[in-house]
Amino acid sequence: MSDIKKAKSDKFRDDTGFKEKCLLDRRSFLKWLWIALGGIIVCELFWLVYTMIRPDAATRTQEEKKILALGQATQYQSGTVTAVPAGKLYLARTVEGGFLAMGRECTHLGCTIYWDKMEQRFNCPCHGSAFALNGGVIKSPATRPLDLYHVFIENGIVKVDLGQRSRRSDVNNSQAVFI
Amino acid sequence: MKFILHLHPPQLPVEACHFRRTFGLGGSALVLFVLLLMTGMLELFVYDPTVAEAYPSVQQLQQMSLGRWVRNIHYLSAQLIVVVSFLHLLRVFLTGGYSGVRRGNWWIGLVVLFVLLCSAFTGYLLPWDQLSFWAVTICSKMFEYVPLIGAGLQQLLFSGSEVGPATLHNFYILHTIFLPGTITVLLVFHFWFVRKARGVILPQSHAGQPEVRSKVPSYPDLVFREAAVALNLCALVLILAVFIDAPLGLPANPGMSPNPVKAPWYYLGVQELLIHFQPLVAIVIAPCCAALFLFLLPMTRLKDHEAGRWFVSRRGLSGAVIAFAIALLSVPALIILNSVVPFPFFPAWIGHYLLPLGGTAILIGGAVLFMRRMAKMTQAEIVLVLFVFFATTVVILTITGIFFRGAEMALVLPSWMAL
Numbered sequence: 245m246s247d248i249k250k251a252k253s254d255k256f257r258d259d260t261g262f263k264e265k266c267l268l269d270r271r272s273f274l275k276w277l278w279i280a281l282g283g284i285i286v287c288e289l290f291w292l293v294y295t296m297i298r299p300d301a302a303t304r305t306q307e308e309k310k311i312l313a314l315g316q317a318t319q320y321q322s323g324t325v326t327a328v329p330a331g332k333l334y335l336a337r338t339v340e341g342g343f344l345a346m347g348r349e350c351t352h353l354g355c356t357i358y359w360d361k362m363e364q365r366f367n368c369p370c371h372g373s374a375f376a377l378n379g380g381v382i383k384s385p386a387t388r389p390l391d392l393y394h395v396f397i398e399n400g401i402v403k404v405d406l407g408q409r410s411r412r413s414d415v416n417n418s419q420a421v422f423i
Numbered sequence: 424m425k426f427i428l429h430l431h432p433p434q435l436p437v438e439a440c441h442f443r444r445t446f447g448l449g450g451s452a453l454v455l456f457v458l459l460l461m462t463g464m465l466e467l468f469v470y471d472p473t474v475a476e477a478y479p480s481v482q483q484l485q486q487m488s489l490g491r492w493v494r495n496i497h498y499l500s501a502q503l504i505v506v507v508s509f510l511h512l513l514r515v516f517l518t519g520g521y522s523g524v525r526r527g528n529w530w531i532g533l534v535v536l537f538v539l540l541c542s543a544f545t546g547y548l549l550p551w552d553q554l555s556f557w558a559v560t561i562c563s564k565m566f567e568y569v570p571l572i573g574a575g576l577q578q579l580l581f582s583g584s585e586v587g588p589a590t591l592h593n594f595y596i597l598h599t600i601f602l603p604g605t606i607t608v609l610l611v612f613h614f615w616f617v618r619k620a621r622g623v624i625l626p627q628s629h630a631g632q633p634e635v636r637s638k639v640p641s642y643p644d645l646v647f648r649e650a651a652v653a654l655n656l657c658a659l660v661l662i663l664a665v666f667i668d669a670p671l672g673l674p675a676n677p678g679m680s681p682n683p684v685k686a687p688w689y690y691l692g693v694q695e696l697l698i699h700f701q702p703l704v705a706i707v708i709a710p711c712c713a714a715l716f717l718f719l720l721p722m723t724r725l726k727d728h729e730a731g732r733w734f735v736s737r738r739g740l741s742g743a744v745i746a747f748a749i750a751l752l753s754v755p756a757l758i759i760l761n762s763v764v765p766f767p768f769f770p771a772w773i774g775h776y777l778l779p780l781g782g783t784a785i786l787i788g789g790a791v792l793f794m795r796r797m798a799k800m801t802q803a804e805i806v807l808v809l810f811v812f813f814a815t816t817v818v819i820l821t822i823t824g825i826f827f828r829g830a831e832m833a834l835v836l837p838s839w840m841a842l
Contacts, residue, residue, distance in 0.1 A: 297579065297593060329678060348678075354564035355557065355680035369682035370561065371698075372831030385698065 314402040317343070317423050325359045325366075325377060331406055333393055334359060334366070336377050342420025345393035345404045346379045352386040366390070380415035388413060395421045430614060431641040432622065438636070439622050440645045444518075447652035448511035453610070454653045455504040458660060460603060462497040470549065472595035474588045477551035478674040485671065498669030499660050501543055505689050508536055516720070516810060517743075519730045519803065520624035526721035528616035533717055535609045538602055540689060545598035547687045548591060556675035557684040559594075560586045565693075568702035585677075626731035683832050691824025692817050698832060699761050701775040708780065713813065723806045735803045742800065742808040750815035758823055762834045 268276070312331045320326060320337045327348075328335055334357075336344045350357050355370035365382060366375040374383035379390035394408035400423070412419065438444060469490065471480040484490040512532065515521060521529040548559045563586055566577035574584075582589030617623070625636075639645075672681075686694045696705035725735075734740035787809070794800045794808065829835035 294579070297582075332677075349564075352564075353561035353684070355561065355684055356678055357680075369680045369831070370557070370684035372833070387702070 310406045312404045312406060314404060317397050317400055317402045320402070323377065327359065331404055333404065335402065335404070338378055338420050340417065340420065342417070342422045343395045343397070343402055344378060344420050345395045346390040347393065347409065349391070350386055351388045351390060378415050389415050392419060397421060397423055427642060427646055431645055433641060434638040435622055435641050435645060436625060436636040437639055438625050440639065440648055442648060445623055446514060447649070448507055448514050450649050450652055451656050452504055452507045452511055454656050455500045455507060456606065458500045458657070459497060459504065462493050462500070463599065465493050466497060467599065472549070472591060474551065474591055477549065477591060481550045481671060491668065492664055495664035495667060495669050496660060499664050499667060501546065503660065504539065505543060508539055512536065513814065518624055518733055519725050519735060521721050522723055522725045522730070524620045525624065528613060528620065529721050530718070531609055531613050531616065535606060535613060538605050538609070542598060542602040542606065543689065544687060545594040545602065548594045549598065550671055551591065551675045552672040553675055553681050554670060554672040556586060556677070557680055558686050559590070561684055562686050562690065565706050568706045570703070570707070624731040627728050682830050683828065685824065685828070688821065688825050692820040695820040695824040699758070700779055704776065704779060716813070720806065723803055725803045726801065729801065729803050735807050738800060739804040739807050742794070742804055743811040746808045746812040747815050750812050750819065754816050754819045759834065
């Protein structure tokens with residue numbers, strides 16, 4: 245019995261190849277276990293912090309379900325732009341008569357644009373970008389057209405779904421909604 | 424008295440006490456940090472971190488008998504600490520105090536600087552006036568240009584894609600608890616590592632000779648000097664705060680952008696780049712390269728006789744002066760050229776990405792090759808030249824953004840310069 249023990253411990257001590265042959269002995273296994281457990285704790289900590297500081301999901305979805313009714317479609321003239329402060333957007337009616345609802349944030353760095361009636365374009369006061377009535381870029385530094393909200397017409401009334409906002413890379417006629 | 428011995432050794436070399444060894448920059452940053460903590464805590468008694476009450480509470484603070492002064496001290500210290508920390512980084516770099524045993528401390532210092540900038544940025548929003556609201560808005564939109572993680576990061580940091588009540592709340596917690604706490608913990612290690620490295624870096628006395636330095640007791644020789652710097656700085660800030668008012672614009676109005684909108688001044692270098700380059704280059708690639716460069720700096724091999732000497736060597740000094748001069752002439756010239764001749768005369772991806780990035784890479788590579796082969800400079804000297812060039816560029820871009828950008832970010836002469 246004691247011989248066996250001695251032989252084992254001798255092997256442990258003398259045979260230098262032992263450690264390499266055996267992928268994990270008890271000590272290094274426990275060491276790695278501790279490191280892994282520590283890693284898991286750190287991950288959990290980050291997860292905990294994340295759940296606390298992320299934007300509150302409940303209030304956000306509530307807001308996004310909002311649908312704005314903007315009155316009779318016929319009251320809007322072709323080639324005009326109407327500000328809708330309640331939805332933070334502009335409702336534009338193209339020359340062809342299609343409706344576009346566009347976010348009022350400049351796509352460059354998010355400043356609030358205004359509609360310049362004289363020049364017939366949206367101007368950004370911060371960094372000088374300009375957009376056409378259909379939202380297309382006519383002056384950089386902005387690189388992409390204004391974001392679109394989903395517009396639909398129900399019983400002759402223009403409605404905008406504030407929950408459905410999309411980016412677009414170019415401007416075309418199919419984006420406008422007709423009566 | 425005993426407490427000081429935690430920070431300083433009982434005795435230290437005479438040279439380590441000289442003002443011109445460090446210019447007292449690290450200590451000054453600490454003094455400003457303490458001033459910020461103290462005034463910040465006072466401001467908390469009045470400030471109300473809600474969208475409806477934030478602005479009125481700052482107004483109320485301004486009307487209290489010494490409230491305006493306290494706010495001014497906080498404001499001035501915040502501006503100064505960014506400048507002083509940058510100068511501290513320059514000093515440490517230019518005296519070669521970033522390699523060897525000091526490597527770890529260089530990295531800690533970088534993290535402190537980063538957290539400090541975050542702290543300044545989160546504090547910028549709190550008055551909730553037009554200036555702060557729009558500056559933070561455009562910075563939040565910059566995240567949208569970061570590929571893959573940008574939108575998620577923006578959601579997390581700003582609590583949504585718009586700057587709103589949740590953002591204010593987040594920033595308030597970060598600014599008053601998280602970030603100052605983080606800085607405090609990091610500073611403890613920052614100071615401890617200075618002690619472990621045996622104080623500030625000193626040049627080798629004489630090559631080959633054994634180290635014989637005359638030593639002086641740290642009290643009073645060093646402590647009195649430190650106290651002199653600290654008290655002078657405090658006096659300067661407190662007096663300036665009587666005369667210089669922290670700005671407070673109109674209350675934030677998400678429906679009305681002012682013209683122009685600028686980021687906080689320490690980020691204006693990036694915003695200036697954004698005028699000249701594509702968002703991906705200006706917001707992601709350039710800052711990441713700069714951060715990587717700073718992070719990898721301690722890997723430079725410094726020879727023993729190079730460490731602790733200002734500008735490495737005489738050749739290093741001349742290289743640094745040349746790099747400074749080149750940056751000083753070429754960067755403003757390029758900025759003006761770009762405002763006259765707009766960039767896109769090439770297909771988009773060439774003009775936007777290949778030309779600026781490839782061109783820069785070739786220029787840097789060529790310069791490095793020249794310095795190694797023709798000028799036979801050492802690694803430390805080459806790194807010094809590159810660093811001086813980039814640091815000068817950053818400073819010029821920032822100054823341009825602060826003073827020479829007017830309405831719609833067009834190039835203008837500032838009013839105090841116009842004839």
